[in-house]
Amino acid sequence: MAVNWIAFHLTDRCQLDCQHCLRDPGQKPKDLSLATIRKVLAEAKRLYRTRQVALTGGEPTLHPELEGVLDAIVEHDFTWHIVTNGRRFEQLLGLLRDGPARRERLTAVNLSLDGADETTHDGIRGKGSFRDVMKAVTLCTAHGLPFTLQMVLHARNVHQIEAFGLMAAQLGAARASLSMLQTTGTHHDEALYLPPHAWQDAQHRIERLSAALTMPVTMPEGFYREQIFHVCEAMKSESLHVDVEGRLNLCCQHAGVPSEGPPRDVAADLATTSLLEAHGRLLGIIHETQAAKLAAMARGPLGAWDHFPCNWCMKHFDKPHWTDEGAGGPSAQRERWRGAWAKKVTLPVVR
């Protein structure tokens, strides 16, 4: 067990209005400070000898100091991968061209693709975004950059699991990744909802797809576990997540998600607290969470949704989560990006 990688939620900025997005872009966009990134990289290298960095968002290529971020990664001798919607891929390529050391340390480009065809993907992520991804795929192939296609599954695209895997293989992806939708806290949850048995069906289909393809097909944390007591990568400290405000928090799925009361997943502000001290506090949060799960198991019996570890965790932290009735927990309070996510409400006109 080791701290294998550090994930930086670089920015909340994004050009898209994805229905399943967990961020709350109605807020003024925030960017993770370069000073905090440099501090964390130095501490992680010294303390843990960590080698890998993940850049996420929002859309990480919109960070105003992305060039400086990449140079900090190079200076501290990390390798890196990035999760992107592909819309600014040519700008990213320009940064790689200008700095060969940045390119040498890039291990993968993870492209978000939420459908195996244009209609499905654009219906979820916005018109034109499918072709943005395909263009990025083409550029990765032309420049020899390894890329992964990753899909967030939900009711609107779950029928395309096999088509998605085949497409990724045909395009030459290094890997296909299919993850489980987390509750967004918005009105979209109703249309995106799948019951527990449907998630288990999806999981079996992904396992079968993985056996059929020579390309790796992976499922990030979140799917059904027979054993309810399950210790995930984040809880093992194999990955540490720095949110957009520069705080060490439990995991990326918690960051930016509304909660009842102050967020309990946050360990410390890394601008003012050492990574060592913040990590110590995080272990306290993890221990408390695991103890709570043991207590719930002792009270038992638990429901079907409690076999989905991320869902259990979100419920424990008073965040939006799935229930047999649909979505439970707090709602995202603010309007989404440019208001596009807000439920249409007709108000009386005051003259």
Place this chain on the structure above:
Amino acid sequence: MTEPRLPRPNPQVLFTELDDGTGVLLHLDTKFYFTLNAAAVIVWKSLAESIADPGVIAARITSLFRVDRETAARDVDSVLREMLEDGLVLPA
């Protein structure tokens, strides 16, 4: 006299131009990649501009590369035929 009509780009084909003047076509239905040399890029761009005369395309190539008009015209015909066979362009 009626101008010769040329095939048009298949809307299911995505064109990406690379820095060195070459290009890549990705057929979104078959997921096949096709590489284009710099002259073929000129052919593709000309089709996208709805140029109707292969002679105009050949002239563009002649002005940019050290190739005579007759060879350029033959190459344009050849590229168009291959693009048609691969479904990259649709018949006029």
